Amino acid sequence: MPGYANNPPRNSHFPQAEVPAVHLQDVSKHFGSIEAVNHVSFHVVGGSIVGLVGSDGAGKSTLLRMIAAMVRPSSGTIQIHGLDAASHKTGIKPLIGYMPQRFGLYLDLTVEENIEFFMDVFGVFGAERAKRKERYLGFSNLLPFIDRLAGALSGGMKQKLGLACVLAHEPKVLILDEPTNGVDPVSRQEFWGILGQMRQEGMAILISTAYLDEGEQCDQLVLMHKSRVLEVATPEAVQSHYSSLEEAMIHRIQEVDEGLMHEQFGL
Amino acid sequence: MSWLRIRELVRKEFIQLFRDKKNRPLLIIAPFVQLLVFGYVLSTDVRDVRVGIVDQSRTRESRLLMDALNANRTFRITQYTNHPKELDEVLLRRKVDLALKIGPDFSERIRKGNSAPVQILADGSMSNMASLRIAYTSLVLEGFNQRMIEERFKQRLDYGKIDARIRTWYNPNLDSRNFFVPGIVAILIMILSLLLTSMAIIREKEAGTIEQLIVTPLRPIELILGKTIPYIIITQTLMIIVITFAIVWFSLPLKGNFFLLIAAACLFLLSTLGIGLFISTISATQQQAMMTTFFFILPFFMFSGFVFPIASMPTVIQWLTYLNPLRYFLVIIRGVFLKGVGMEILWPQFIAMMVLGLIVFISAVKRFRKRLD
Numbered sequence A: 001m002p003g004y005a006n007n008p009p010r011n012s013h014f015p016q017a018e019v020p021a022v023h024l025q026d027v028s029k030h031f032g033s034i035e036a037v038n039h040v041s042f043h044v045v046g047g048s049i050v051g052l053v054g055s056d057g058a059g060k061s062t063l064l065r066m067i068a069a070m071v072r073p074s075s076g077t078i079q080i081h082g083l084d085a086a087s088h089k090t091g092i093k094p095l096i097g098y099m100p101q102r103f104g105l106y107l108d109l110t111v112e113e114n115i116e117f118f119m120d121v122f123g124v125f126g127a128e129r130a131k132r133k134e135r136y137l138g139f140s141n142l143l144p145f146i147d148r149l150a151g152a153l154s155g156g157m158k159q160k161l162g163l164a165c166v167l168a169h170e171p172k173v174l175i176l177d178e179p180t181n182g183v184d185p186v187s188r189q190e191f192w193g194i195l196g197q198m199r200q201e202g203m204a205i206l207i208s209t210a211y212l213d214e215g216e217q218c219d220q221l222v223l224m225h226k227s228r229v230l231e232v233a234t235p236e237a238v239q240s241h242y243s244s245l246e247e248a249m250i251h252r253i254q255e256v257d258e259g260l261m262h263e264q265f266g267l
Numbered sequence B: 001m002s003w004l005r006i007r008e009l010v011r012k013e014f015i016q017l018f019r020d021k022k023n024r025p026l027l028i029i030a031p032f033v034q035l036l037v038f039g040y041v042l043s044t045d046v047r048d049v050r051v052g053i054v055d056q057s058r059t060r061e062s063r064l065l066m067d068a069l070n071a072n073r074t075f076r077i078t079q080y081t082n083h084p085k086e087l088d089e090v091l092l093r094r095k096v097d098l099a100l101k102i103g104p105d106f107s108e109r110i111r112k113g114n115s116a117p118v119q120i121l122a123d124g125s126m127s128n129m130a131s132l133r134i135a136y137t138s139l140v141l142e143g144f145n146q147r148m149i150e151e152r153f154k155q156r157l158d159y160g161k162i163d164a165r166i167r168t169w170y171n172p173n174l175d176s177r178n179f180f181v182p183g184i185v186a187i188l189i190m191i192l193s194l195l196l197t198s199m200a201i202i203r204e205k206e207a208g209t210i211e212q213l214i215v216t217p218l219r220p221i222e223l224i225l226g227k228t229i230p231y232i233i234i235t236q237t238l239m240i241i242v243i244t245f246a247i248v249w250f251s252l253p254l255k256g257n258f259f260l261l262i263a264a265a266c267l268f269l270l271s272t273l274g275i276g277l278f279i280s281t282i283s284a285t286q287q288q289a290m291m292t293t294f295f296f297i298l299p300f301f302m303f304s305g306f307v308f309p310i311a312s313m314p315t316v317i318q319w320l321t322y323l324n325p326l327r328y329f330l331v332i333i334r335g336v337f338l339k340g341v342g343m344e345i346l347w348p349q350f351i352a353m354m355v356l357g358l359i360v361f362i363s364a365v366k367r368f369r370k371r372l373d
Helices: A060-067 A089-095 A111-121 A127-139 A155-167 A185-200 A235-239 A245-265 B003-019 B023-041 B060-071 B084-092 B106-112 B127-153 B176-207 B209-214 B220-249 B258-282 B286-302 B315-323 B325-339 B343-372
Strands: A022-031 A034-044 A048-054 A075-080 A096-099 A173-177 A204-208 A220-225 A228-233 B049-055 B075-081 B098-102 B118-122
Touching: A022 A060, A034 A048, A034 A060, A034 A075, A034 A204, A034 A220, A034 A228, A048 A060, A048 A185, A048 A245, A060 A075, A060 A096, A060 A173, A060 A204, A089 A096, A096 A155, A111 A127, A111 A155, A111 B003, A127 A155, A155 A173, A155 A185, A185 A204, A220 A235, A220 A245, A228 A235, A228 A245, A235 A245, B003 B023, B003 B220, B023 B176, B023 B220, B049 B060, B049 B084, B060 B075, B060 B098, B060 B106, B060 B127, B075 B084, B075 B127, B084 B098, B084 B118, B098 B127, B118 B127, B176 B209, B176 B220, B176 B258, B176 B286, B176 B325, B220 B258, B220 B343, B258 B286, B258 B325, B258 B343, B286 B325, B325 B343
Parallel strands: A048 A204, A048 A220, A096 A173, A173 A204, B049 B075, B049 B098
Antiparallel strands: A022 A034, A022 A075, A220 A228, B098 B118
């Protein structure tokens, strides 16, 4: 894929940790009679990027929110570094960083005040503060804009500042819900550059995306459709004999839809 | 619970509050404008009553009666006509507040020792003012009678008679401003604390930052404290400034202990901040919160005894006013300002306000926490 050539190379073999950073076992969530997530199991190990791809309304956001301990699963277990997400909510919060599609920045605070506020909340104090501010704002090329109000930043810059705020407490698990939606290609490339660096440092990254060129950058893809996981495999395996990842995905989803039709109407 | 996190939340809140230029007039100018406007406008004092007169008698006695009225600072004879019809007309057009008709046989009757009727017409469309004006007029006529009798009989007539010596305590001049201005301080605190708290939380909801805060180690109780402490500080500061201003500008007497007022305001804030929190859980946008806030403010205002005396309300409403925290706060603030009383008298109000405040605040916190999870 053009444009991402200077990213750090993807790990060719998975670094296997003893306890996976994120472990999902048979996780389901329903809102009333609506199934949002249906018996999902997979895991994410440290130092890898797992991409969550699939159709709109497949339940990706609900799944990510459950992993971030914002929504309690109806059944099944989610473990973050061996800690149960539902029962150890306070214990896992420092371990995770969650960034929704529209990161909740304080638009009336400056870039610096935003990142400092999130460091305050996560208890990052002392010499670490200046170091991390420098590092994560530097990553996102935001250091020249340190005194600018967050509301005056462009869309891509806002997302990068959001990422810097999420990274400032150095989480072990990064959960990103379509973070690059509507972001220009250059900013997206920079964004993925940061993610690649975080992967090298051993962070477990779970990202949902609608851009399949981003999907190809992941170590593993989780393909979701209609609240179920269709496949967990490397991008190459998902693509198999199709000419592109996109084509492969469309084909897989149509297959499932046809299968459902046969089931329902006995065709 | 981490006080460090709460402190940073409070600091952030202050930065946001003072950075937003729209907030400055709300915080600084509005309280003073309200105090000045209410202080000058809200008044039930009877002063400068314009009187119209038809004198068909035109005698020494009728002139004495008019002099007696004119001599009283409250009355000012502005219309003098010969036609009773004309007098009705000026009363209707609100050129005068009170009309006096002296019949042609006025002096004759007095001289004969009979009673001489004088017709007094008052504009009853403002019922409370009319009754006060009539009462004042009766007082003047009473004095006039006394003089006439003394003149005619030239002897002491006051033996075996009750001599009422009335002293009005706590507000000797019955200045209604002394009654209203302390109440305005209470109303200001109520409006500001209700509005600011609900707005502060709704703002985070609208910006999506509250969702961001949920995934941080910030606990709901820390968020609540971080969101209420700034407004406790602001309303208390404003209260001190506004009270000082009221004392200096309106020469309002502060007879009691100032710190008792601060303590009472803290208990009162428990209720208003609780309601502010509650409003933030049922509103999605700032407009909704604003509307809901006024939905609460109006009954609190009406059923508090701020303007309309609770004793004149229907019994059922009177019982309902016991649920109104403003009712107690008004008793305290007026008691401390005008009577100079302390805890030994005001403890029932303090306890009522504390119980009410704790119930409201704790249930609001519970609801708020449930909403966050």
